[in-house]
Amino acid sequence: MNTLQLDLGERSYPIHIGANLLAQPDLYKKHLKGSLTAVVTNETVAPLYADRVVKTLESLGQKVKLIVLPDGEVFKTWEVLQKIFDGLLECSADRKATLVALGGGVIGDMTGFAAACYMRGIRFIQVPTTLLSQVDSSVGGKTGINHPLGKNMVGAFYQPQAVIADLDTLKTLPPKELAAGLAEVIKHGAIADAEFLTWIENNQNALNACDPKAMEHAVRRSCEIKSQVVAQDEKEGGLRAILNFGHTFGHAIEAGMGYGQWLHGEAVGCGMVLAADLSVRVGLLSEADASRLKKITAALRLPTVPPKLGINRYMELMSVDKKAEGGEVRYILLDGFGRAKIQAVDDALVIQTLQAAGAG
Amino acid sequence: MNTLQLDLGERSYPIHIGANLLAQPDLYKKHLKGSLTAVVTNETVAPLYADRVVKTLESLGQKVKLIVLPDGEVFKTWEVLQKIFDGLLECSADRKATLVALGGGVIGDMTGFAAACYMRGIRFIQVPTTLLSQVDSSVGGKTGINHPLGKNMVGAFYQPQAVIADLDTLKTLPPKELAAGLAEVIKHGAIADAEFLTWIENNQNALNACDPKAMEHAVRRSCEIKSQVVAQDEKEGGLRAILNFGHTFGHAIEAGMGYGQWLHGEAVGCGMVLAADLSVRVGLLSEADASRLKKITAALRLPTVPPKLGINRYMELMSVDKKAEGGEVRYILLDGFGRAKIQAVDDALVIQTLQAAGAG
Known part of the structure; x- marks a missing residue:
């Protein structure tokens, strides 16, 4: 495993890159604060990896809420973002809750923005499962959604607690x-x-x-x-x-x-x-x-x-x-x-x- | 006029309190960056004060877009917030645009949140016209909207460039x-x-x-x-x-x-x-x-x-x-x-x- 550090003062965070990282509890552990984690993913990624991530978090004593969104850039909208807030409020998530973004750029951008806005800011961890998100969107804290008149027009600069890039997930990626x-x-x-x-x-x-x-x-x-x-x-x-x-x-x-x-x-x-x-x-x-x-x-x-x-x-x-x-x-x-x-x-x-x- | 300073390092800003401040160009001038300002207000406040604020900003050479929202806490929703983004995109507002929140707490919270999110953050000025917003909500940077399951559940900590509290506006306030x-x-x-x-x-x-x-x-x-x-x-x-x-x-x-x-x-x-x-x-x-x-x-x-x-x-x-x-x-x-x-x-x-x- 390679670990880089994005140096942003008190907002610095590690970027872990390697094989079989999804199921390593230690990579999540130090970034959790409360006892509730919501894993946000989409319908394509969920059957492949959600179970592994949920079980890993549960092994750390976390109560885990799984939120599955539809897959695709057309769903990078407020209406779909709202489903993350709905899920968090349904399980009375407080400010100590952590979000885990499990998926590609759309999931990462939306989950990061939800973390930036929920109760004015909770923690989140990027777990990018596409090459695009591993080499780009999961790093750097740009989060947001699209507006009918422009892409990423609504969003926030909001840094994750960590990025966990599991190279094994690339094997299931369509060409x-x-x-x-x-x-x-x-x-x-x-x-x-x-x-x-x-x-x-x-x-x-x-x-x-x-x-x-x-x-x-x-x-x-x-x-x-x-x-x-x-x-x-x-x-x-x-x-x-x-x-x-x-x-x-x-x-x-x-x-x-x-x-x-x-x-x-x-x-x-x-x-x-x-x-x-x-x-x-x-x-x-x-x-x-x-x-x-x-x-x-x-x-x-x-x-x-x-x-x-x-x-x-x-x-x-x-x-x-x-x-x-x-x-x-x-x-x-x-x-x-x-x-x-x-x-x-x-x-x-x-x-x-x-x-x-x-x-x- | 009294001017206090909210001391937050690089996010510090002045709070001006006094009579007849709405129409004083100098209070706005130094906080504007680009050439476009959007004044966000509601149907109750617009007929009373919008003209005065718009003219003052125009006297500074600003192109001014007026965005009038319905009045009331029930409208502190994403759907209504969206109207601010629509208004900004209709006039191709860029990252140098400034928002002016002219109204009470709902307008201030929504406009502040819109400023926090539009293109991941643009400037805004609080011009509170109710006592509640002058003594509380316009100061401190809490912005946001309501969710059906909870008040202010979606928002951001986002500080304004300045607060301009014109005491004359309190005269039109219902008891x-x-x-x-x-x-x-x-x-x-x-x-x-x-x-x-x-x-x-x-x-x-x-x-x-x-x-x-x-x-x-x-x-x-x-x-x-x-x-x-x-x-x-x-x-x-x-x-x-x-x-x-x-x-x-x-x-x-x-x-x-x-x-x-x-x-x-x-x-x-x-x-x-x-x-x-x-x-x-x-x-x-x-x-x-x-x-x-x-x-x-x-x-x-x-x-x-x-x-x-x-x-x-x-x-x-x-x-x-x-x-x-x-x-x-x-x-x-x-x-x-x-x-x-x-x-x-x-x-x-x-x-x-x-x-x-x-x-x-």
Whole structure:
């Protein structure tokens, strides 16, 4: 087992990465306060892992409430979030209760937000079971739900007590979801570590095959990079926005297609290809590097061609993106591999990127 | 104008108290970041004050969005909160936008929570227009909404940039709401300042008549006391719970009657009388003092007799209260005037208090 530490002063927490962690009581024990734990999961994950986690918590003397939500990004809504509050209130959960988020990014985001809001804040533990959530969403404290007019528009910065990333859970992941997670792995290399990007390029077969050794390295290095960025800028005052590389285009694809049509990671994969193209047009990245990133993305079985939503629709969708500040959209660009830059870009160049990619 | 400071490190903020403050641009100016402000208010307050606040903000060059919610505790729900998010997204509000909460406690709590959650946190300014909100809810950063199974069960600790308490707004307050606010004024005297309680006793006519001088003192001293408590324990780890004196019984009354039937302050007024009686039974307070507190409460036109919900119903309602910890309800008691104490109490004594008051 590898254990990293996300350093945020009194909000610091460990990130455990390894095989067979779900059933290790010690990893949960020190993070519990009261005698009640609610395990929040979804209909897909529950039959696979809920029993193991519930039994482990019960072995620690916890009363455990299991809350099973429907599975999918379309359910990342207030109505479904409400089911977590209902479950907590039904068993008279107090401020000492702990939530365990057992599932992917949607479960982690919603459970974290429920923990942030229930009685103005209770503890929670992230137990991510998808690659996407292990390498990205479970780390860093971004929680929230979607609004019909925008993704993650309602939420909180709220840190977990711990992240327990059990690599064994990746074995049951459908190939599409594995690829979606690899998009964020590529992202970490692209924005912060050119060497790691090369490692990804050289290990694409192992990654596509979900080879345990390869996954361990991919998850660990991703968590290290993300932790370092978050530790410097917890609430996204500046630097942290580089983690949104590929996300401005990606969010537009997700929202434009309707949440749930494209997986988040698929949209980010395609979004990175567009952002790299834009970086070339701005004069920051070589065409060879943009083309290399596109090849890596395709090799990891991610889409590289955006859906034809129409240029105007893209521009409109991106204007509502969270990174739109004072009316101008700020893009995350690559200033060579391993170096990200945040800046406003002329609409004309963005339109060129979209047109060249066939998004019109 | 009096200006107090709530000292919370980097989250410190000023509390301005005085006449004719709504229309003073300087009080808002330094707390705005971007160019968009959304003023959130309700159908009762909007015709009285919205125009003045909107014009003042416009004079600072702000684009102002007015969001008018229905009036009342029954509307302190997610569905109504959603209207704030809708309003913000309709005008593409970004993270630099500021919310202004113009109204009473419900508006302040909901607007504060919306500010806490919108894009994971934007700025907000409290402009309380009721006595209750000026002396209590606008100060200290408790925000939230109700859940069908409990009051304020979903929320956040989230501090405003400033509190602007314009005493002129109290002139339009219905007598019932004035009395409801005075309940929290009495509370501050009872838990923290015996001398202030005596001042309240000696100035009951001026307070009932909403005399400007009397109101100024009542608001200022209340804000001072509350600020001092909150500065020591922002997130209610311990001490801050003394501000809930009268609230355990009060919340049970509110929930048992159905939110909106009793005003919050009325329920707290009656709840303090019950809590004082319980303090006598526990051996902390003299019967004479409990009787004196009951007289002051009645003199300020607050109810002192609880509704007949049945003893079991009361016990059940109080068990779900936020102050229930690990299964036992912790009561805020008076250890003489000016000194509050938090402790668990035998159910038998609580039942005696309820029976003696005719709550069965």
